[in-house]
Amino acid sequence: xxxxxxxxxxxxxxxxxxxxxxxxxxxLHYSKFHLSRKFNTRIGISIPSYIKLRRLCEAVRxxxxxxxxxxxxxxxxxxxxxxxxxxxxxxxxGLTPKEYSSGNHYIxxxxxxxxxxxxxxxxxxxxxxxxFANYHxxxxxxxxxxxxxxxxxxxxxxxxxxYIALLDEKEGHILWQCKVNxxxxxxxxxxxxxxxxxxxxxxxGLHKENDICYVDIYNSRMKEQRTGKLVHVGMSEYxxxxxxxxxxxxxxxxxxxxxxxTEEQLKEFHSQMKFISNIKNNxxxxxxxxxxENISLLRMFDSKILVAYLINSSxxxxxxxxxxxxxxxxxxxxxxFSFNNFGKVGSLFWNDNMLEIRLDKKYFAxxxxxxxxxxxLYNSSYAxxxxxxxSGLSSIFFDTMNK
Numbered sequence: 001x002x003x004x005x006x007x008x009x010x011x012x013x014x015x016x017x018x019x020x021x022x023x024x025x026x027x028l029h030y031s032k033f034h035l036s037r038k039f040n041t042r043i044g045i046s047i048p049s050y051i052k053l054r055r056l057c058e059a060v061r062x063x064x065x066x067x068x069x070x071x072x073x074x075x076x077x078x079x080x081x082x083x084x085x086x087x088x089x090x091x092x093x094g095l096t097p098k099e100y101s102s103g104n105h106y107i108x109x110x111x112x113x114x115x116x117x118x119x120x121x122x123x124x125x126x127x128x129x130x131x132f133a134n135y136h137x138x139x140x141x142x143x144x145x146x147x148x149x150x151x152x153x154x155x156x157x158x159x160x161x162x163y164i165a166l167l168d169e170k171e172g173h174i175l176w177q178c179k180v181n182x183x184x185x186x187x188x189x190x191x192x193x194x195x196x197x198x199x200x201x202x203x204x205g206l207h208k209e210n211d212i213c214y215v216d217i218y219n220s221r222m223k224e225q226r227t228g229k230l231v232h233v234g235m236s237e238y239x240x241x242x243x244x245x246x247x248x249x250x251x252x253x254x255x256x257x258x259x260x261x262t263e264e265q266l267k268e269f270h271s272q273m274k275f276i277s278n279i280k281n282n283x284x285x286x287x288x289x290x291x292x293e294n295i296s297l298l299r300m301f302d303s304k305i306l307v308a309y310l311i312n313s314s315x316x317x318x319x320x321x322x323x324x325x326x327x328x329x330x331x332x333x334x335x336x337f338s339f340n341n342f343g344k345v346g347s348l349f350w351n352d353n354m355l356e357i358r359l360d361k362k363y364f365a366x367x368x369x370x371x372x373x374x375x376x377l378y379n380s381s382y383a384x385x386x387x388x389x390x391s392g393l394s395s396i397f398f399d400t401m402n403k
Contacts, residue, residue: 016077019078073085166206175193233383304323
């Protein structure tokens, strides 16, 4: 935090002079790449953006004094031309400097940021209570979030603030997507990831670069540090997930095999989905599904049905979920889960309202259908991506090797 406060001090001292990321890093004898990353993470905006906002704040102060022409204010505040100053002013505040000067307008400017102590919270409710109760003590949302560890502001619009937070809770490190109404304190929270579900993989931090959020990950089994990118994927109409895998398989696996589905397997899957969508009634539908070992009916409502479909490959098993509209004869699907098959044949089996994945007829894992509060809590619109088609903590639980 010291290096960021020193950068803030340099900016304030030279605010109306020539300033750049390069010149600040040089004065601090610090890498411009690392300075940019740390500043963006801590303050929530880039150094050039912060400089621009602070200069606009000074411009507003000079306009209010009513002693200078707009052109003079532009150059006094470090802008190269009056036209550029006017453009930046309007982009930020929705009106020109002249309109602000001559009218009765209210705007909120960014005053100097001074970093305080980091705020740490053990629950998302505690963090949200702090944000709601203390927001009025800060000049803007960026200033507040600069003082909260592992918490990144996503947007501040109208009466809502949206943020991402990584908290160390009793259930493990939980990555939250939150949106809070700053008039009522009402919190809409969703879990993006919980590393309690992947014991050897831990989320250790958050940072932001060029408006993109990244999650720092440590895999204790592989002694490997990785970084995942937080991407917006949208919310799901339904939620099907693996909620448990027998520990005996965790202990015996060395590497996770990457074995993509073949064209023949995909063709067979689509053929099966089309066949199911053309079944004429629910009795025949249940009869057909029960006759198979690789298709299970998860939910049925009116003409919509949700099924799980298991595919056996030479070294892996794949579970695909599909939502089928029986009236429209259409479907959408999601490749939900892939895992080593340990030389065994996979099948699906209902056991006490729990859908089991079995290997050679013996328990391997469980599939969970998100319902009610569980669906709302885990249906985040964000996901962690690692490249090479890997998404979510479970995708890097083990080292991955190609087929």
